[in-house]
Amino acid sequence: MILQAEPSPIAFDPARAALVLIDMQRDFLEPGGFGETLGNDVGLLHAAIGPCRTALSLARAAGMLVIHTREGHRPDLSDAPPAKVARGAPSQRIGDMGPMGRILIRGEPGHDIIPALAPIPGEPVIDKPGKGAFYATELEPTLRHRSIDTLLVGGVTTEVCVHTTIREGNDRGFRCVALADCCASYFPEFHAMGLAMIKAQGGIFGWVSDSAALAAAFAPSPA
Ligand code: TIU
DSSP, rough: OOEEOOOSOOEGGGGGEEEEEEEOHHHHHHHHSSHHHOOOOGGGGGHHHHHHHHHHHHHHHHHHHEEEEEBOOOOTTSSSSSSHHSSSSSSTTTTSSSSTTTTTTSSSSGGSSSSOOOOOTTTTTTSSSSSSSTTTTTTEEEEHTTOOOOEEEEOOOOOIIHHHHHHHHHHHEEEEEEEEEEEEEESEEEHHHHHHHHHHHHSSSEEOOOOHHHHHHOOOOOO
């Protein structure tokens, strides 16, 4: 199967590819969560929801592995570096009580994936304490056990958790493709530059494609 992408098309086997949706959580996409406490307009991330739904439907229909990630911490904050908790001047800090429960804490309503992209049984959900989905998680063995070699990545935010995950995945030998319209940032210019960085220099650490190209890859070829 060929996926049109930049800087070059990439051939992939759906049985060895995974759709990885990064941190499509209420804490980042809805008012009152972590993203808003940092001073961001969470509405800027909503453009990615529809394309993520498209990618999710295509991956599920193809029987591809789908993995969801969530950024967050244990209720006792034992896995939250003090340097992360103390950073910046947010209106509320990680662990503080907000309208969706404690900010960025596992088990709280704000930590959940948004209903539009809710995981279904059989789709691993990886809880991650950092920005990258490989750091201090079971993601790598989950992929190795299934002989996955290609990651199709969407989610938020492009230049933070999506970028870090693609960089981590690339260094571990996975071929990583950012699905451009399935990603979003609080800073549109960072989204654009984040994608440009991935595909520059002949695809220095990945490829960039989109949900329409994925649909075309899965479409039956004309007789
Ligand atoms: N603030 C921001 O842009 N992102 C994060 O804190 N985490 C993720 O990207 N998931």
